[in-house]
Amino acid sequence: MNKRIPFATLLLFTTSMLFAQSDKITGSIVKEANQNSQLENLAHELLDVVGPRLVGSPQMKQANDWAVRKYADWGIVAKNEKWGEWAGWERGITHIDLTSPRLRTLEGTQLAWSPSTNGKTINAEAIILPEITDSIAFSKWLPSVKGKIVLISMNQLSGRPEKNWEEYATKDLFNKYKTEKEQFHKSWSIAMRKSGFNGKTLSIALENAGASAIIINNWSEGFGVDKIFGANTTKVPTLNLSLEDYGLVYRLALNGNKPMLKIQSESKKLGMVPTFNTIAEIKGKEKPNEYVMLSAHFDSWDGSSGATDNGSGTIMMMEAMRILKKFYPNPKRTILVGHWGSEEQGLNGSGAFVADHPEVVKNLQALFNQDNGTGRVNNINGQGFAKSKDYITRWLSAVPDTIKNQITTTFPGAPSSGGSDFASFVAAGALGYSLSSTSWDYGVYTWHTNRDSYDKLVFDEIRSNVILAAIMVYMACEDPERTSNEKSIDLPINEETGKPMAWPEQRKVIRKGGI
Structure with missing residues (x-):
């Protein structure tokens, strides 16, 4: 015997099921991040074993290959995608002595x-x-x-x-x-x-x-x-x-x-070498041609091991992908992560991806980038997109209070013209968001310095960032609404011109650099 179920009752039942599923997955993300974290192991393998990742160096390619293998271990498809060439160089020993007086x-x-x-x-x-x-x-x-x-x-x-x-x-x-x-x-x-x-x-x-x-x-x-x-x-x-x-x-x-000095300084020039982005993917089941992205640059300067710029962002995104694959293996939309090359020389890796993948840019639900140190995320800017508040607020609602209550949001915000790789997407009109973090004296002590090493990482704060990123990706994937990249007409005033800010232009990508 067929019985008709009132629409309101059906909607309430369906919504309840969705909330139950959401609570289960977000709860699993939080538990896994806190009780089975792989961050310390990832940091050791990347920062202590591989070391710094200067564009054009053997260590950069070593890091690319390491990430692909790591993703394969987790059952995630990953590849190194060539975007250009750079002057190859390998660091040797440096020894400097004062010999007189x-x-x-x-x-x-x-x-x-x-x-x-x-x-x-x-x-x-x-x-x-x-x-x-x-x-x-x-x-x-x-x-x-x-x-x-x-x-x-x-x-x-x-x-x-x-x-x-x-x-x-x-x-x-x-x-x-x-x-x-x-x-x-x-x-x-x-x-x-x-x-x-x-x-x-x-x-x-x-x-x-x-x-x-x-x-x-x-x-x-x-x-x-x-x-x-x-x-x-x-x-x-x-x-x-x-x-x-x-x-x-x-x-x-x-x-x-x-003063007399004795100097021995060894290095090797390697000619022009190919440069890569490492891209990993969890294929969407319902809307495979719509994308939610995680983003962090892979390269670093090489005065130290590049821990907070941007090893911390790299391992955060890898850990978020590992957890998503474990508890959300069949996302509604396709999840991508971009580990970019040559961010330090002008956002070249991410800029090349934007130029080479218009299908992703056109169908990007959202991108979440992290780049400025080891601290907990404390700010999300709407990047000048008119409806950012609707999406970000909705997605943040599933994040534990202990994490989201630390975050200040600014809407519609102002589009970034540089700083990190999300800006490559923003300039192309795609929703790229920066998960900006607390300082921990980043600008003085670790940003591009000889002290940016493993010991500067604050793993408890990175764990919170993993939870935030994984839940935001999950919510963006499941959101029944397709995001809008409509630009706000209420951009801040440019102090130099006295006029509203102009939308940033896409940067020219350096595909052959260091020459």
Whole structure:
């Protein structure tokens, strides 16, 4: 006997079933993330064993292959997708010693893409830049650098972070220090302009004049921490000395003690090498041609192991995918994760994916990117999309209160023109969201520095981020409503122009770089 069930009753029953299913899956995500976390193992394998992931280096390709194998172990389809080529370079040992007027092994390293000493050892006097009065006088001085090691950075007034001065100095002494520091930096900038060179062209001019090596200090304003970027020289090595040792050698040269340095700096140029994004996929069952994405850049600078920039984001997204595959193996929409190459040189990997996959960009339900350190997510910006509030608020509703109550949301927000890979999608009109996190002194101590290592990770906070990302993906996949990429007409005012912000343009992707 057939009985008709009233529509309202059927709807209530169906909704109750959906809520029950949702509660079961979100509960499983939370339990798995907290009780069976793989984050520490992933961090060890990526950061300790593989290490830093400079674009064009063997370690970058090693990381790509490691991720593909890891996904395969979890039953997730993954591949390395070529997007371009980069100048290949492999780091070797760096050893720097002060040999006169006393002995000391110095703390320092060669910069990325630095030329090698070719198996030889440099033994030479270290000198500093002269007092610069004008470009003519400076050009006359240049020939005197032949056979010398030249220090080209400003010697810092103090090696103590400003926060340390503020905490311990009297108010008058702190203000005096700040004034002197400002004047010191201003005088240095003026002197550099008078030389007729900037940081890049000066290094090239010095090596062309016969300098044996270039030494810099790129202090990051924290105890024992320096930014480590790339070399500008093509014939002689460029090295970064720690602030403490740079200051020692600088003062010896300044006071006529003629410091002698011994340098061995090995590296290999590998020609142009292919570069890849690693893409993993859990295929959707009902709407396979609509996509929800996780996103984090895979590459790093190589002053340390690239833990918080962006090893933390990488392992977070891998762990979220592992958990989703375990408890949500048949998503309504296709789940993708992009581990991008060459973010550090201008969002090249993600930009290439956007250009190469218009079908994903056109049918993207949402993308969630994490990139700025090891801390818990505390902000989500609507990126200027008119209806972001509707979706984000709905998806966040399933996230545990202990996590979502820490998050500030801004709607409609403003579209980002850079910063990280979600911006590549936003510029193309696709809903890319940044899961921005608390600082943990990221800007000073770990962002692009020689201290961005495994020990700086705060795993409990990354675990919370895994739960957030996995649940947001699940909710976005299950949402019966297709998201809208309608742009808000109420964008913030650009302070420079006094007019509403313009939507960012897509960046030109560098497909052949480092040359």
